[in-house]
Amino acid sequence: MIYAYAKITVTNPEALVEYRDVASAALAKHGGKVESASREFTVLDGAPDLPNVCALLSFPDKSAAIAWSKDPELADVHALRRSAGASDILLLG
Template structure:
């Protein structure tokens, strides 16, 4: 199991809503799922650039996560996320 941290600064809620409608199926195609997502955070240490939304995704392995990210059939799905605002995704491992 490998995890990915998704940081979103949403500027287009409509695009995010459309993304959320299709994101689960896109993740599932590569064995991924949303483990947790939040809009409220508690900073435990430091002064991070706090997003207005974050999620923790899981995948069976690194190859599955990369396949999800690079899948040409999911280009429209990823475009919806990117159209929602700034997004960063970090694979933890």
């Protein structure tokens, strides 16, 4: 199991709602899922640039996570997420 940290600074809430409707199926295609997501944060250390939404994603392995991010059939899903605002996804490991 490998995890990814995703954060979005939302500028288009309607696009985020549309993205949420298709995100789970897109993740599941490569064995991924959302482990946790939140709009509330507590800074434990430092002064991070806080997003509006963050999520912890899991995948069976690194290759599955990379396949999800590069899958041409999911290009529209990733574009929808990006249209919701600034997004970053970091693979941990």
